[in-house]
Amino acid sequence: MNDTVDLNRMRDTAFTAQVEALSGQNISACYQCGNCTAGCPAGFAYDVQVSQIMRGVQLGLKDRVLRSRSLWMCLSCSTCSQRCPNNIDVAAVMETLRHMARKAGIVSVPKMEKFWLSFLNTVRLFGRSHEIGTMVLYMLRSLRLHTDVDLAPTALAKGKLGLLPHIPPGGAEPVERIFTRYKERAQREGVRP
Amino acid sequence: MRIGVFVCHCGSNIGGTVDCARVAALARDFPDVAYATDPMYTCAEPGQAAIEEAIHEYRLDGVVVASCSPRMHEPTFRRTVERAGLNRYMFEMANIREHVSWIGKDKEANTNKAAELVRLAVEKLRHNLPLAASQFDVNKRVLVIGGGVAGIQAALDCAEGGIPVVLVEREATIGGKMAKLDKTFPTVDCSACILGPKMVDVAQHPKITLYACAEVEEISGYVGNFTVKIRKRATYVDWSKCTGCGACTEKCPAKKTPDAFNEHTGTTTAINIAFPQAIPKKAVINAQYCRQLTKGKCGVCAKVCPTGAINYAMQEEIVSENVGAIVAATGYDLMDWRVYQEYGGGVYPDVITSLQYERLLSASGPTGGHVLRPSDGKEPQTVVFVQCVGSRDRSIGRPYCSGFCCMYTAKQAILTKDHIPGAQTFVFYMDIRAPGKMYDEFVRRASEEYGTEYIRGRVSQIYPDGQGRLVVKGADTLLGEQVEIKADLVVLAVGIEASKGAVNLAEKLRISYDNHGFFMESHVKLRPVETNTAGVFLAGVCQGAKDIPASVAQGSAAAAKVLTLFARDKLESDPQIAQVDIRRCVACGKCLRCCPFGAIKETEFRGETKAQVIATVCQGCGLCTSTCPQGAIQLQHATDNQILAEVNALCQC
Incomplete structure (x- = not known):
C-alpha cells in the first residue's frame, strides 16, 4: 500500500477519460478542497476518503480506485455533490465507479452487493420493493440470520413492514421486462448482470 | 498615389x-x-x-x-x-x-x-484621407470617488501635485475598510495609527474638498471637462457648526441603533460619530432610529449641542462640480455568507466574519479591544478560522480568489494569541497564498511561534453542542480523515465582492466591468490604472482583489496618471470619430438613442433638425454608423467606402 506510486506505469488516462464520459463530470475541475470528505456521513466507514478517490481518478489509478471499499459504503446521499464548490456531481462519480468496478468483477464489500440483489429480486418479482422479502433473501444470501431482526417487531407494530407485497395495478410484468432487457444487454456486452 | x-x-x-x-x-x-x-x-x-x-x-x-x-x-x-x-x-x-x-x-x-x-x-x-486632431482646454481638477486608503492616497498625491481634488465618500467618515482593521500584516502595525495621519491630511489639505455622506449622482462630459452632480445626503447636523465634541452622542436616548462601522457587533446611538478618529469628525443622525425624526418627540441632541448644529429639517442636496479627470476607488464589500447553511446561515451568534473579528480585536471596537464572544461575552479559548468562505466557489458564482484572506487570517490567529495567551487557534485552509514581501514568513510565524494549527481541508458543518460551544466538523485531507473541533468562536474569512452600487457607477462613468462587478482596466498588464474611457482611472480593490500596499501603490499610480494628463494645457482629440453628412441626415434620432457616450445632439441647420457629433465626447465606437439608415453618419478612418474597399480587395483574391 505504501509503495511509491509509479506514475509512468500506473497512470491510466483512458480510465480518467472513461469516468468523465460515463459520469458526465469534469474530473479536472476538482481542486482537492476536501469539502466532499468533510461532509460525508459515511466517511467513518471509508477506507479511502471520497476526496482521495477523486484524486485517484484524476491520476488514473484505476486499480486502487476500483478496489476501494468506499465505493460500496457510499450512501448516495449526494451531500458531496451539494457541497462541491466546483459543481462536480461527486455522487455521480461514485456511482459510475461502482458500476465500473462491478463490471470488472471487483466487489470489495460482497455483502453490500448481496443486499442490492436481494432488494432488486423483490422488485423484479412484485414490481415494487418488498421489505420482508428483501430481509429474507439477504439473510439467506449472507447467512447473517440475526441482522436487525430485533427491529422487526417495532417496525411491524408501526405498520412499516408489510407482510404481503404490493403489486402495482398493471402487474409485475412491465418491470420484469426491464430486468430482462438489462440482462440481455449485459450478456451481449459480456459483463456480469 | x-x-x-x-x-x-x-x-x-x-x-x-x-x-x-x-x-x-x-x-x-x-x-x-x-x-x-x-x-x-x-x-x-x-x-x-x-x-x-x-x-x-x-x-x-x-x-x-x-x-x-x-x-x-x-x-x-x-x-x-x-x-x-x-x-x-x-x-x-x-x-x-x-x-x-x-x-x-x-x-x-x-x-x-x-x-x-x-x-x-x-x-x-x-481611400484614406489625412485627418487632423483638434485641441481643447483641460479643467485641471480631479474627482476621487471613494475615501478608502486607495482614494485617500490618490487624493493626497494629486493635491500635493497642486491639483484641486474633490473627494466623495459614501459613508460618514473616510478610511474605508482599513479604518475598521485592528492591525495590518505582515508587520502587525496598528491600522488606525498609520491611516489616521493620512486621514487628517485629507481634512487639512487646502486643495482637497471632502464630501462625506455623499454619492455621485450623474456624470457628463469627457476627458478634461467632466461635470459631476453629487448627492449630499441629509445628516441633520450642520457640519459647519458641529465641532465633533460628542455631547449629543452621550445624551442620545436611542441607544439600540445598529452600528454599521462596528460591523453590527454592537449598537450605538442614533446620533453618532463613527469612531474617535473619524474624518470628518462630525455627528450624523440615523433618521431611521432617531426618536425626533420618527416620532417627533425627543430633541435631546438639539438641546445639548453647544453650537446649535442640529437641524431636523435638513434636506438632501445636489451639488455640481467641474473636473478634468476622475479616479474611481470604490473598494469592496463582503459577500453575504449566509448562503452557506452548513455554517449556520447566520443563526449562531458565535460564527462571525473576519471583519467583525477585527472590530472585536480593535481598541476602538465595541469590546474595547478585549476579545469577548458575542453570545455570552466570555473570552473564547478555542477559535477556529475558516478560509475561502465565498471565494473560489464556482457553485455560487464566485470563482475568484479574494487575495488577502490567507494573510489576515494568519494575522488574526497571531493576535488571538496576543490577546488570550492560553487560546488555541485552528485554521482550515485550501491553499495558502502568501506571495508578498515577508508574507510567507509571517504565515510561518503564526504556525511556528504562535502555535496555530493549520488544517488542510474544509469545514462541512457547524452546530451548537448545547453547552455553549460550537461543534466544527471538517476534513483533514492530508491525514485523509474527518476531524471535529469544539470551538468557542468561529471566524469566517468571507470573500469579497464589488462594492454595492459599483456596476451602477461604472455605467455612469461609461467604463467596463467584469462578470463580478469589478472595473476593467484598459490593458491587464500594460495599462492597469487606465480605463477605456479617457480621463477615468482606477485605484484599489474596485479593479480587483488587492491588499493595502497594492491599493496604496495603485492610488499613487492613478494620481501619477492624472498629473501626467494635466501636465499639458490642451488635449488633442482623436480625429477617428463619427461625422454627420447633414445633406443625408433625416433627423430620425436613431444615432442619438444608440450612442453609449451621449456624444450626439440635435442641432438646427437652415430651419431643419440634424444630428451633430460632439467631437470631444465621441469615442469612435462606430455604433451610430451601423445604425444610421441613411449612411449619413460616418466614422472617420473607417468609413463605409474604406471598409467596402477592403472587402472588395479580399473578394478579388
Whole structure:
C-alpha cells in the first residue's frame, strides 16, 4: 500500500477519460478542497476518503480506485455533490465507479452487493420493493440470520413492514421486462448482470 | 498615389512561416504601390529609418507595414511617417503575425494570406484621407470617488501635485475598510495609527474638498471637462457648526441603533460619530432610529449641542462640480455568507466574519479591544478560522480568489494569541497564498511561534453542542480523515465582492466591468490604472482583489496618471470619430438613442433638425454608423467606402 506510486506505469488516462464520459463530470475541475470528505456521513466507514478517490481518478489509478471499499459504503446521499464548490456531481462519480468496478468483477464489500440483489429480486418479482422479502433473501444470501431482526417487531407494530407485497395495478410484468432487457444487454456486452 | 509596403520578418516570428520576400514581390503589383521591401525588424531604429528614407527617396505619400498587431506598433509607425512629413493617418498596418504566422504552419498558405492582407491594407490606404486632431482646454481638477486608503492616497498625491481634488465618500467618515482593521500584516502595525495621519491630511489639505455622506449622482462630459452632480445626503447636523465634541452622542436616548462601522457587533446611538478618529469628525443622525425624526418627540441632541448644529429639517442636496479627470476607488464589500447553511446561515451568534473579528480585536471596537464572544461575552479559548468562505466557489458564482484572506487570517490567529495567551487557534485552509514581501514568513510565524494549527481541508458543518460551544466538523485531507473541533468562536474569512452600487457607477462613468462587478482596466498588464474611457482611472480593490500596499501603490499610480494628463494645457482629440453628412441626415434620432457616450445632439441647420457629433465626447465606437439608415453618419478612418474597399480587395483574391 505504501509503495511509491509509479506514475509512468500506473497512470491510466483512458480510465480518467472513461469516468468523465460515463459520469458526465469534469474530473479536472476538482481542486482537492476536501469539502466532499468533510461532509460525508459515511466517511467513518471509508477506507479511502471520497476526496482521495477523486484524486485517484484524476491520476488514473484505476486499480486502487476500483478496489476501494468506499465505493460500496457510499450512501448516495449526494451531500458531496451539494457541497462541491466546483459543481462536480461527486455522487455521480461514485456511482459510475461502482458500476465500473462491478463490471470488472471487483466487489470489495460482497455483502453490500448481496443486499442490492436481494432488494432488486423483490422488485423484479412484485414490481415494487418488498421489505420482508428483501430481509429474507439477504439473510439467506449472507447467512447473517440475526441482522436487525430485533427491529422487526417495532417496525411491524408501526405498520412499516408489510407482510404481503404490493403489486402495482398493471402487474409485475412491465418491470420484469426491464430486468430482462438489462440482462440481455449485459450478456451481449459480456459483463456480469 | 505612391504607396510603400514594408513586410516585416520580425526575426523568425513571421519570417519562419511566411515568405516575406515573396509577399513584398507580390505587393509591387498592387495598384499604387511604388515601393516594397522586406526588412528584418521594421520597428527597430534602422527599420524606422529605412521607412523615412524610402518616403523621401520614392516620394511616397502612404505607407503600409505588414507586421504585428496594430495594438502593438501602430502608434510607433504613425510617429515614423509623421517624422518624414506624412499625415499619421496615411499609414495602414496589416497584421501578419498574430493573424497569420503565429496561427498557421503551412508556409504556402501563410504567404498567400499575408499577401491578401497586404492587398487589403493597400486598398484601405488608397481611400484614406489625412485627418487632423483638434485641441481643447483641460479643467485641471480631479474627482476621487471613494475615501478608502486607495482614494485617500490618490487624493493626497494629486493635491500635493497642486491639483484641486474633490473627494466623495459614501459613508460618514473616510478610511474605508482599513479604518475598521485592528492591525495590518505582515508587520502587525496598528491600522488606525498609520491611516489616521493620512486621514487628517485629507481634512487639512487646502486643495482637497471632502464630501462625506455623499454619492455621485450623474456624470457628463469627457476627458478634461467632466461635470459631476453629487448627492449630499441629509445628516441633520450642520457640519459647519458641529465641532465633533460628542455631547449629543452621550445624551442620545436611542441607544439600540445598529452600528454599521462596528460591523453590527454592537449598537450605538442614533446620533453618532463613527469612531474617535473619524474624518470628518462630525455627528450624523440615523433618521431611521432617531426618536425626533420618527416620532417627533425627543430633541435631546438639539438641546445639548453647544453650537446649535442640529437641524431636523435638513434636506438632501445636489451639488455640481467641474473636473478634468476622475479616479474611481470604490473598494469592496463582503459577500453575504449566509448562503452557506452548513455554517449556520447566520443563526449562531458565535460564527462571525473576519471583519467583525477585527472590530472585536480593535481598541476602538465595541469590546474595547478585549476579545469577548458575542453570545455570552466570555473570552473564547478555542477559535477556529475558516478560509475561502465565498471565494473560489464556482457553485455560487464566485470563482475568484479574494487575495488577502490567507494573510489576515494568519494575522488574526497571531493576535488571538496576543490577546488570550492560553487560546488555541485552528485554521482550515485550501491553499495558502502568501506571495508578498515577508508574507510567507509571517504565515510561518503564526504556525511556528504562535502555535496555530493549520488544517488542510474544509469545514462541512457547524452546530451548537448545547453547552455553549460550537461543534466544527471538517476534513483533514492530508491525514485523509474527518476531524471535529469544539470551538468557542468561529471566524469566517468571507470573500469579497464589488462594492454595492459599483456596476451602477461604472455605467455612469461609461467604463467596463467584469462578470463580478469589478472595473476593467484598459490593458491587464500594460495599462492597469487606465480605463477605456479617457480621463477615468482606477485605484484599489474596485479593479480587483488587492491588499493595502497594492491599493496604496495603485492610488499613487492613478494620481501619477492624472498629473501626467494635466501636465499639458490642451488635449488633442482623436480625429477617428463619427461625422454627420447633414445633406443625408433625416433627423430620425436613431444615432442619438444608440450612442453609449451621449456624444450626439440635435442641432438646427437652415430651419431643419440634424444630428451633430460632439467631437470631444465621441469615442469612435462606430455604433451610430451601423445604425444610421441613411449612411449619413460616418466614422472617420473607417468609413463605409474604406471598409467596402477592403472587402472588395479580399473578394478579388
